[in-house]
Amino acid sequence: MEQVLTIVCKLQPSLEQVSKIAALLQAFSDGCNYANQTVKAGVTSKTTIQSLVYQDLRERFQLSANQAVRVCARVGANRKTAKQKSKLVKAFKPTSADYDARIFSFREQDWTVSLTLKQENHRNRQISKRHCRD
Secondary structure, three states: OOOOOOOEEEOOOOHHHHHHHHHHHHHHHHHHHHHHHHOOOOOOOHHHHHHHHHHHHHHHHOOOHHHHHHHHHHHHHHHHHHHHOOOOOOOOOOOOOOOOOOOEEEEOOOOEEEEEEOOEEEEOOOOEEEEEEO
């Protein structure tokens, strides 16, 4: 069985990277809001949401293929949680984006990460080891 570890680190992006990260976070939240408003409220399946809005997410928000899939997964997961609490998902804010192994990589030899930001990859400067925790 494969063991999966999660690590939380503080990135040290350049000023240019900060603006690109902010643009990605805005596009990701805009995509989530679009999917949430476009797809019928009772739909919680990420696959169904993806089948209905994937192309629009790619075109309207310039998201990579995997980022568009991650948007659909986040909307589906938030809708499932809201449904369990008998609530509706109101809105998504540009505070975070979901990443997986296809759009994120960590290189231990020099403590850098590579992130896909709006259809382009960026290798981030060194991560602050002081600000990492398991």
